[in-house]
Amino acid sequence: MATTTPVGTLYRGGEGMWTWVLHRVTGVAVFFFLFVHVLDTALVRVSPEAYDLVIATYKTPIVNLLEVGLVGAVLYHALNGLRVILVDFWSKGPRYQRQMTWTIAAVWLLVMVPGTYFMMIHTVEALFGSTP
Amino acid sequence: MSAPSIDAPRSPQGGRRTSQRSNFELYSWLFMRISGLVLVFLVLGHLFIMNILDGGVQRINFAFVAGRWASPFWQSWDLLMLWLAMLHGTNGMRTIINDYAERDQTRFWLKMLLYVSAAFIILLGTLVIFTFDPNIG
Numbered sequence: 001m002a003t004t005t006p007v008g009t010l011y012r013g014g015e016g017m018w019t020w021v022l023h024r025v026t027g028v029a030v031f032f033f034l035f036v037h038v039l040d041t042a043l044v045r046v047s048p049e050a051y052d053l054v055i056a057t058y059k060t061p062i063v064n065l066l067e068v069g070l071v072g073a074v075l076y077h078a079l080n081g082l083r084v085i086l087v088d089f090w091s092k093g094p095r096y097q098r099q100m101t102w103t104i105a106a107v108w109l110l111v112m113v114p115g116t117y118f119m120m121i122h123t124v125e126a127l128f129g130s131t132p
Numbered sequence: 133m134s135a136p137s138i139d140a141p142r143s144p145q146g147g148r149r150t151s152q153r154s155n156f157e158l159y160s161w162l163f164m165r166i167s168g169l170v171l172v173f174l175v176l177g178h179l180f181i182m183n184i185l186d187g188g189v190q191r192i193n194f195a196f197v198a199g200r201w202a203s204p205f206w207q208s209w210d211l212l213m214l215w216l217a218m219l220h221g222t223n224g225m226r227t228i229i230n231d232y233a234e235r236d237q238t239r240f241w242l243k244m245l246l247y248v249s250a251a252f253i254i255l256l257g258t259l260v261i262f263t264f265d266p267n268i269g
Contacts, residue, residue, distance in 0.1 A: 048194035
């Protein structure tokens with residue numbers, strides 16, 4: 001093959017890099033949570049009391065807020081994963097990858113706003129004591 | 133800003149037997165996409181039911197779990213989700229270790245730790261789903 005001068009641009013700095021970084025960070029975070037989650041669920045084999053005691057921590061305000069973070073991380077990883085699949089397998093995927101990035105950002109926000117409301121409503125009511 | 137150029141990749145060495153190379157990385161790449169697609173439905177469905185629907189996490193306790201695992205449908209859902217999520221996550225972590233751990237020894241031992249702990253979690257989770265007893269205690 002004849003010698004060719006490589007032409008191309010580095011991936012660094014654009015949306016492509018940041019979606020990739022976020023995909024890794026959210027993936028690792030969700031993976032570590034999965035370990036903890038299998039262990040806490042395994043307490044159903046110990047006793048109902050042990051399970052209920054540990055699950056009670058999931059209902060506290062700070063952990064409740066972390067759950068919103070977990071759902072946000074999983075949702076981003078899922079949406080961006082679908083985008084990666086489309087870039088890989090859809091013939092027009094690479095051409096529309098940037099539009100797909102902004103689409104998943106919009107979908108993420110549209111789901112997270114009501115999602116956060118329903119996940120936090122009990123905690124907010126318990127903390128700031130409106131009508132039960 | 134001008135685009136920086138990238139060096140040409142190393143040219144294939146003469147006489148290298150391509151037939152001896154395994155397709156493991158290809159199958160692993162494909163597995164990430166197939167399992168990912170299935171997990172989108174399994175995990176987002178799980179999060180919606182557990183964290184948002186009908187009071188969310190506040191209503192979860194032993195009796196709630198017992199009610200769900202009385203159904204083979206939710207047992208199968210959770211079992212498939214456990215296996216796919218753990219294999220998908222373990223394969224992702226394997227990629228990250230390969231990318232960032234530079235010393236051969238470090239890479240090897242980090243991956244051993246990953247595989248042993250992942251196998252433990254998969255087996256523990258499977259055992260819990262199959263041996264769950266609602267009348268325990």
